[in-house]
Structures are given as C-alpha cells and as structure tokens.
Amino acid sequence: MPGSDMPYPVKGPQRGSEIRAVLFDKDGTLFSYHETWGPILREAAAMAAEGDEGLVPRLLEAVGYNAATGRIGAGTVFAAGETVELATLWNKLGVKREVRRLVEDLDSLFAREAPRRSHPVTDLQVLFSTLRQRGLRLGLATNDGEASAFATIARFGLAEHLEFHCGYDSGYGAKPLPGMVNAFCAAVGVGPEAVAVVGDNSHDLDMGRAAGAGLLVGVLTGTSARGDLAPLADAVIDSIADLPMLLDERG
Template sequence: MTEKQGIQGGQGGQDVQGEQDVQDRPDRQDVQGRPAAEDTRDTRAQITGTGETCGTPQAQITGEGGEPQTQSPRSMRDVEEAYSLDLEGAGAILFDKDGTLLDFTAMWGFWTDRALKLFRTLLAERGLALREAGLPQIWGTTHDEEGKTIDYDRRGPLAMGTVDEMHAVLAWHGYRAGLSWAEAKLLVRRCAEQADAAMEAERPAQLLPGVRKFLDRCRELNVPMGVVTADETDSALRHLEWLGIADYFDIVIGTDLARRGKPFPDLCLLACERLGVPPERVVVIGDTDGDIEMARAAGAALKIGIGEAGTLKLADVTVPSFERLLGSAVRR
C-alpha cells in the first residue's frame, strides 16, 4: 500500500461525491486519511466512472471547469457517468459472495430445484401439494416451463435471506399446505440436507465474468480483501475453494459469526475490526439492497452495486459487471 489513503476517482469525465455521516463521530478519519476535525470540507468518497450513480441530497457532480453542480438523488440515479476507481486508496474491499463473485442462478438455482422437488414429493406422499403457480413466491424465483429455476428476485428471500430464514419460509408453506409446524420443519431440514449433498457432489459454482482479474488487480495493489455473506462461514469457504479463489481473501465472515445479518451493519463492522481498517476507508461491493444497506449503516466509504441500472438505489455507483469495473480501476 502507498501512503495515499483516499478513495477517489481518476481521469473520468465527472466526479460523483457521496457524503458520509460523520458529524456525530468526530473521532473518525475521513477517506483522505486525515482527522475529520482538521478538514473543513465534507467527508466524501469520490468516484468517477461509467454506470448508474446516486448519492445523498448533498452529493455533487463536478461539471466543466470544476464547478459543482448540485443534483437531487433521483436525477443522479438517472445519469450515465464516466468514472474511474482508484483502488490503491482503499483500506480494504469487502465483497458479497453469491451474485457478486459467483453466478447466483447456477449455484442456488441448482440447490432450489432439488430442495423444492424433494419437498413436493414428500408432500405428495402425505396427500398434500404446493400450488404450481405459487412456487415463485416461496423464495423469489423464476422458473421455465419445466420448472427449472432460471432467475431470481434480487429483493427476495433466496437472494437476501439467511439459511435459517430460507428454512422458515419453506416450512411456513408446508404448514399452509397442511403439515404440522413440527413436521414441516423436519421435512425442510431433510430437503435442505439432500440439496446440500447434491450441490457438494455437483459443485455448480461459477465465477462471474471479470472477477478473477479484478481480484488479481486488488492483490497487485496489496489491498486487503474480505467476503461478507448471508451464507454460513463454512459453506462460504467451501464455495470459494471450489472456485479456486479462497486464497485471495484475508477474512471470510458468514452470517453465523454475527448477531445480525444483512442488511444490518454487523457483518461489515466485524470484517473491518478483524482487518484493522475503519469502515470509512472500506469499499463494499454487492448485488442486493441488503449488501448496500449494510455498507451504508456501517459507514463504508464507497458502496458499489453489481447489476442493472436502477436496481440498487442506495449504491454510490452501479455497474453491470466486474469487467466494467475492472476497466475503470486505475493505478495512481
């Protein structure tokens, strides 16, 4: 790492600056690495790039000649910017796992199909059934004509829930179908265990495009990296090992290590504590509202969304892929 501690834009066309709430925490350092009390400017994380941008009501886009152009959060979300990301200034980068580093549908679509198929079979053996039309509403999934999971709701339980929450949702549907609550929980656990075993045998994890190159770039710059996930820690480590990327990360924090999972800040704060880096020097990258809200609540310097424009309203910038993000990352 160099002495520079700022997280700021490079030579893109415009800067988007998102204000961080530091008034009630005067002992914090700003993203430039100086005590906030010594700087008369607002503490801000700077980014410039191509993607959807948004910020607080005080956020500014710097126009031609360096004059600030104040815009509302709504108008900023609707603007396509040209930006570059200075990774070398980051104290650490925290990544979500599913849907950010790995292909969510390939992994959890596989698991969902096997868990639901067995659950429906067990219900049928008891003269009960789940409505076919109601399957997408269980965990927030989209299915093809053959019932295979082909997509998921980024706001839904499958995308944002913990393992225990997933079990509880399916158990509730079993109860509604006619099972006792006790039997529903037992059957769900059985289905989940068999789906886990099938996933262990098949190992359907797939890296998303550009991920390995982006991790290589961060490693070259000696930026500490960690994973914060709604999955459990042992499971997350296993999936990262399947993909051959476990060694990139200094820490892996699963939801079982904190009192509260996403969207609460606990996972992010625990990761920062273990890395020895204050949240206001950390970049968080994720694909759901849960990731971005966790980062916001923790006071992260920069919140980067991976996904389609307009899907992550709280992100400072949203890009469609790591390939795009990699193209914007510059070494100073």
C-alpha cells in the same frame, strides 16, 4: 460525478477516505446468480416438499422464483434472505419438517451444491491478484451459510486472497445488519470509511451504509437491475471485472 466523462460515476466524493479494503458479496457478485442458484433452489424446494409435487411451485413462487423465466426476483427471500428466513416461510406454507431441521438440511444442500454449481463472473484469481497488488485487503460476506462459503472459497482456490469470510451463521448477524462489515474491519485493521462494499442486492448496500462503509458498489451479475441499485449505491458497474477501473476513476 454525473455529467463527467467518468464511465462509472461515483456519488458523493465526500463519502470517505482512501479505499484500502474490499468486502465482496458472494452469489450474484463473484458468481453469476441465476446460473448458480436456479437449479439449487428447485432441488431445495423438491427436497422440502418431500414428494408433494403440488407444493413445489408454491414454495418456489413464494421465495421469488419465476418459473417462466427461470430467474429469481431482486430483493426476494431467496435473493437476499438467509436460510432461517427461507425455512420459516416454507414451514408456514406447508413443509412438514420443523424449522430447525429444515435449516440444517437446506444448509447441508447448499454447502454441497453451491461450490459445485457456482459460475464465476470473471477470472477471480486474476482480479483478486490485481486488487491485492494494489495493497487492498479482501473479504467475503454472504447470507449463505459459512460452510457453503468456505467450500466455495476452497474449490476456486481463493483462500490465499481472502483475509476474511463469513456467512449468516458466523455470529456477526445477517445482512442488512452491519455486523459483517464491522467484523471484516476488525479482522484487517481498517475503519469502515476505508472499505468498499460490493454486492448485487439492496441488502449488501444497506449493510454497507449501516456500517459507514466508504464506498458502496452495485453489480449487475445478480438479481438486481441498475434501477434497483442506483438509488442505494455510489456506483453501479456491470460486473466486478470493472472494479479496478472504478477505483482508478475514483482516485
């Protein structure tokens, strides 16, 4: 609580019961966002523009990419949205491919490139093993596509640790709707009050709050600054490497 000696103050200790499961966002949470997705976004825009070099900067700017810094803004379409939202916007800006085909092509690109380019923010095997040894049930929920999520899980050998994973196209709705949390709860047999939702973006935390999650944790390895997340989260930590300490401090 503010004013205490806790390194990661947790708001509102009345927010729920014992945490028995953790639902992680993927990009910006498990994996460093800008290192992973900056190059992929530039490639996606070039593909969508189909040789119209003048269109590429407009596509990038519209979804939150800052060419001067190489970073993607917090809460922007590419940081927080899903592929249909991205494709719809780009189609309106002059991309000739119709939206459904563009969604398919973008999801195919993301499923191929995201696993290859992803940079873990910490040793995920060690972290996940530590959390599972504490009896926690683990899942992953992303506004990326399910195929991309599955391919990334496979590349980094995380399937043995994760009992649930989903993307925007898995049938549970996209963030910030609560469907992904609800599906995770059903899969692992816990109520939402026993779930910690961990993410780098307002969409993650809004999803958790909408579902009634017991703990909302923001991380600073994605597109958001502490000031973006602090009003929405119960706690903000530097990265998921600090999650065991936060759970210890929470009790």
